[in-house]
Amino acid sequence: MPNPAILTVDDDPAVSRAVARDIRRRYGDRYRVVRADSAEAALDALRELRLRGEQVAVLIADYRMPQMNGIEFLEAAMDLFPTARRVLLTAYADTDAAINAINVVDLDHYLLKPWHPPEEKLYPVLDQLLEAWTADGATTTPELRVVGHRWSAPSFTARDFLARNLVPFRWVPADEPEGAGLLTAAGVTANDVPLVVTADGKSLVQPSAADLAAQVGLATTPAAEFYDLVVVGAGPAGLGAAVYGASEGLRTVLIERRATGGQAGQSSRIENYLGFPDGVSGAQLTDRARRQALRFGAELLSAREVVSLEDAGGARVLRFSDGSSVAAHTVVLATGVSYRMLPAPGLAELTGRGCFYGSVASEAPSCSGSDVYIVGGANSAGQAAVHFSRYARRVHLLIRGEDLTRSMSSYLIEQIARIDTIEVHPCTEVVGGAGGEHLERVTLRDVRTGATREVETSWLFVFIGAEPRTDWLGGAVARDGRGFVLTGPDLTRGGRRPPGWALPRDPYHLESSMPGVFAAGDVRADSVKRVASAVGEGAMAVSLVHRYLEAQ
Numbered sequence: 001m002p003n004p005a006i007l008t009v010d011d012d013p014a015v016s017r018a019v020a021r022d023i024r025r026r027y028g029d030r031y032r033v034v035r036a037d038s039a040e041a042a043l044d045a046l047r048e049l050r051l052r053g054e055q056v057a058v059l060i061a062d063y064r065m066p067q068m069n070g071i072e073f074l075e076a077a078m079d080l081f082p083t084a085r086r087v088l089l090t091a092y093a094d095t096d097a098a099i100n101a102i103n104v105v106d107l108d109h110y111l112l113k114p115w116h117p118p119e120e121k122l123y124p125v126l127d128q129l130l131e132a133w134t135a136d137g138a139t140t141t142p143e144l145r146v147v148g149h150r151w152s153a154p155s156f157t158a159r160d161f162l163a164r165n166l167v168p169f170r171w172v173p174a175d176e177p178e179g180a181g182l183l184t185a186a187g188v189t190a191n192d193v194p195l196v197v198t199a200d201g202k203s204l205v206q207p208s209a210a211d212l213a214a215q216v217g218l219a220t221t222p223a224a225e226f227y228d229l230v231v232v233g234a235g236p237a238g239l240g241a242a243v244y245g246a247s248e249g250l251r252t253v254l255i256e257r258r259a260t261g262g263q264a265g266q267s268s269r270i271e272n273y274l275g276f277p278d279g280v281s282g283a284q285l286t287d288r289a290r291r292q293a294l295r296f297g298a299e300l301l302s303a304r305e306v307v308s309l310e311d312a313g314g315a316r317v318l319r320f321s322d323g324s325s326v327a328a329h330t331v332v333l334a335t336g337v338s339y340r341m342l343p344a345p346g347l348a349e350l351t352g353r354g355c356f357y358g359s360v361a362s363e364a365p366s367c368s369g370s371d372v373y374i375v376g377g378a379n380s381a382g383q384a385a386v387h388f389s390r391y392a393r394r395v396h397l398l399i400r401g402e403d404l405t406r407s408m409s410s411y412l413i414e415q416i417a418r419i420d421t422i423e424v425h426p427c428t429e430v431v432g433g434a435g436g437e438h439l440e441r442v443t444l445r446d447v448r449t450g451a452t453r454e455v456e457t458s459w460l461f462v463f464i465g466a467e468p469r470t471d472w473l474g475g476a477v478a479r480d481g482r483g484f485v486l487t488g489p490d491l492t493r494g495g496r497r498p499p500g501w502a503l504p505r506d507p508y509h510l511e512s513s514m515p516g517v518f519a520a521g522d523v524r525a526d527s528v529k530r531v532a533s534a535v536g537e538g539a540m541a542v543s544l545v546h547r548y549l550e551a552q
Contacts, residue, residue, distance in 0.1 A: 354439025
């Protein structure tokens with residue numbers, strides 16, 4: 001592996017050269033020094049480093065830069081290299097901004113100009129940051145290479161799993177010489193993709209999510225057989241429950257079948273979450289929550305699918321798809337919701353090959369110069385439209401209603417109105433899709449007149465409906481007609497407690513029809529579909545867990 005990089009960005013050429021010179025003098029034998037003269041150039045360099053599977057140890061950005069200041073740059077860079085230490089280079093007059101950046105981008109340090117002599121003002125700071133970065137194990141992250149076809153759905157699934165779990169990897173097209181060579185070395189053909197090659201040369205042919213998780217160091221097996229609290233689902237509600245449960249001394253395990261963050265983790269920008277006045281990406285927010293939960297001692301199991309919930313007297317037993325199980329005194333159900341599949345003919349077989357459900361951030365750079373179609377009128381669709389507008393030639397937002405006001409926050413509506421490359425198509429639905437190797441065209445229908453038209457596109461992102469991930473529960477807990485978990489007062493209508501309820505009290509506010517099992521976030525019936533409320537319900541569920549345990 002190449003030496004890790006230290007990246008500096010400053011629009012003043014003299015300052016940029018001086019910073020790079022001083023850093024190279026001290027650290028050039030162990031680190032690559034990458035210098036950029038604008039935030040955009042620096043982000044391009046970081047994207048290239050990420051694609052090559054290389055590491056970045058420290059980011060140093062000048063605060064006062066045109067188009068994008070240092071804080072905005074560091075926030076964008078966090079999506080590419082979340083473990084890199086972040087330093088803001090400021091003038092004395094900008095120290096207030098630097099202090100604010102500590103909360104906005106988890107700033108590790110700010111340096112005042114001039115930093116001379118570097119032996120006193122620069123090197124001690126960098127020594128400490130590089131030592132902390134190394135101690136966190138970031139330098140030992142293995143390089144993974146994923147060999148696949150651009151329009152292969154299994155290849156997309158593997159790539160998306162790694163990207164959403166913030167695992168560095170390098171994408172190698174199967175039709176390029178390096179990809180063909182790796183396939184030959186593994187003894188497979190281009191029909192067997194994806195092929196994942198680990199840093200130590202191990203080849204995984206069409207690996208499952210569990211296989212990938214095990215190879216990249218994600219825990220998949222519980223360390224114990226019994227816990228105080230099991231949280232199912234690592235979206236905002238589940239992460240909130242795990243943080244509060246572990247921080248308050250409960251033996252807590254968090255189980256996620258795909259990637260931490262859920263739908264919120266896919267959001268390119270969340271601008272109405274309390275405490276982040278400049279907005280925060282879903283990946284940044286959920287990664288912070290994940291690290292916070294782990295720091296308090298919670299376990300996180302990845303790529304584990306729970307298939308049933310059982311009442312075993314004083315315990316609640318959760319069974320996995322492989323037949324194993326884990327038990328606990330209490331459970332918090334935070335499995336969230338999934339986007340509803342479009343019923344339009346021709347799209348099912350193109351899923352992962354041009355038709356995607358949710359915001360797939362890893363695909364955005366590939367949309368450069370293309371027309372992108374987004375289906376949906378809620379915040380998630382609006383955030384995706386803004387994000388893809390940075391890459392696509394034009395973004396077409398398709399909604400069934402007359403306008404966006406019924407389902408989207410006003411701040412997003414205003415943003416979309418200011419972006420010339422986003423076009424909103426009211427009263428429009430997708431009624432068909434077609435293509436060969438990948439999506440090539442979709443058929444649109446005007447719901448007012450019934451008229452249809454066909455448009456050419458290779459990119460369709462769908463954000464419609466909300467189906468709760470609760471089929472696996474069967475009849476274990478009461479659910480409403482749409483599958484959402486009923487809790488608290490909704491279980492005692494007419495003054496009657498739910499069937500089979502043996503306790504001499506009514507269910508607590510977030511408690512399901514099985515005592516000791518709580519629901520939080522989008523999976524709960526009549527919940528408020530917002531990140532902040534989901535986090536709050538996760539925390540509230542833990543307080544009710546304590547009340548339940550104290551009464552046992």
